Amino acid sequence: MNAIETQNLSHRYWRTEALRDLNLAVPVGSVFALLGANGAGKTTAIKVLMNLLRPSAGVARVLDTDSRRLGEREFAQIGYVSENQQLPLWMTVRQLLDYCRPFYPTWDRALEAKLLAQFELPPERKLKQLSRGMLMKAALLSSLAYRPKLLVLDEPFSGLDPLVREEFTHGLLETSRLGDWTVFISSHDIEEVERLADHIALLENGNLRFTETTESLLSRFRRIEVTFEGAVPAGILPASWLGWRGEAGRASFIESAYNREATERACREHFPEAAVQAHPMSLREIFIALARAKSITAKVSAV
Numbered sequence: 001m002n003a004i005e006t007q008n009l010s011h012r013y014w015r016t017e018a019l020r021d022l023n024l025a026v027p028v029g030s031v032f033a034l035l036g037a038n039g040a041g042k043t044t045a046i047k048v049l050m051n052l053l054r055p056s057a058g059v060a061r062v063l064d065t066d067s068r069r070l071g072e073r074e075f076a077q078i079g080y081v082s083e084n085q086q087l088p089l090w091m092t093v094r095q096l097l098d099y100c101r102p103f104y105p106t107w108d109r110a111l112e113a114k115l116l117a118q119f120e121l122p123p124e125r126k127l128k129q130l131s132r133g134m135l136m137k138a139a140l141l142s143s144l145a146y147r148p149k150l151l152v153l154d155e156p157f158s159g160l161d162p163l164v165r166e167e168f169t170h171g172l173l174e175t176s177r178l179g180d181w182t183v184f185i186s187s188h189d190i191e192e193v194e195r196l197a198d199h200i201a202l203l204e205n206g207n208l209r210f211t212e213t214t215e216s217l218l219s220r221f222r223r224i225e226v227t228f229e230g231a232v233p234a235g236i237l238p239a240s241w242l243g244w245r246g247e248a249g250r251a252s253f254i255e256s257a258y259n260r261e262a263t264e265r266a267c268r269e270h271f272p273e274a275a276v277q278a279h280p281m282s283l284r285e286i287f288i289a290l291a292r293a294k295s296i297t298a299k300v301s302a303v
């Protein structure tokens with residue numbers, strides 16, 4: 001079962017095609033991260049999913065409802081927190097919670113109290129007097145307290161200090177282990193994403209570059225070092241080898257389709273007497289390698 005499913009979902013802001021033919025399946029119970037550089041289309045995708053924007057083409061189903069039909073009933077089961085969220089700034093934290101509570105039959109007062117203490121939010125302070133990070137925490141609190149089936153977070157870590165970030169990630173992980181809770185998150189905080197997400201999708205200029213489990217992504221990337229006899233070989237190298245660098249006797253590259261046997265065989269085909277070392281990569285290293293490969297491709301195709 002999927003909490004979110006999109007088919008050829010597209011969105012255009014007049015001349016800018018911000019999202020093109022997006023096909024995603026977000027399994028129930030997953031923590032699914034949508035990643036991409038600035039302007040890649042993440043917020044647009046989330047706004048379409050949350051029925052704040054209409055698709056120009058294609059469809060999205062969120063908790064089994066067409067995104068264009070999402071209404072009060074569905075939003076009682078969805079928590080949505082975004083960086084630029086409008087909050088009633090004249091209210092105090094307590095007034096905000098008092099205001100939100102009646103909308104949600106599943107509101108959990110014990111969880112509310114726990115989060116209020118954990119986030120160290122001053123209940124009697126007005127929202128307009130809170131710092132950016134505190135405001136984010138208040139928004140999070142009012143979305144977590146009703147234990148939504150689907151939590152959609154657009155840049156949730158921005159403005160949070162490292163300790164709160166850590167606690168929040170820990171809290172999300174704990175809660176997501178409890179069962180069929182789905183988290184859909186867009187973030188630039190790659191370390192937190194690596195800890196949190198079990199599925200990752202990468203957007204590039206509105207196009208989906210890949211969507212796969214974090215496990216599969218981490219297992220198919222390796223930094224390879226090869227030492228060999230003689231000169232750097234001429235000829236065409238496999239397309240899955242990114243960021244290739246070579247000099248006499250040694251070379252290094254990123255293998256984006258790593259399989260021990262196949263990679264070693266390919267190395268031996270290209271380098272005489274090759275000795276191959278494969279090093280695991282963090283998500284950050286993978287994304288830097290992908291971004292570099294993209295900028296090289298862009299430069300080559302621009303020539």
Ligand SMILES: Nc1ncnc2c1ncn2[C@@H]1O[C@H](COP(=O)(O)OP(=O)(O)OP(=O)(O)O)[C@@H](O)[C@H]1O
Pocket residue numbers: 013016017018036037038039040041042043044045
């Ligand atoms: N209201 C708008 N009108 C016109 N173009 C827009 C509008 N909002 C976004 N865009 C364009 O759509 C594209 C995608 O923007 P979007 O905000 O979805 O990216 P993003 O991946 O969330 O970026 P960031 O990481 O910087 O938040 C960009 O080219 C942006 O300039």
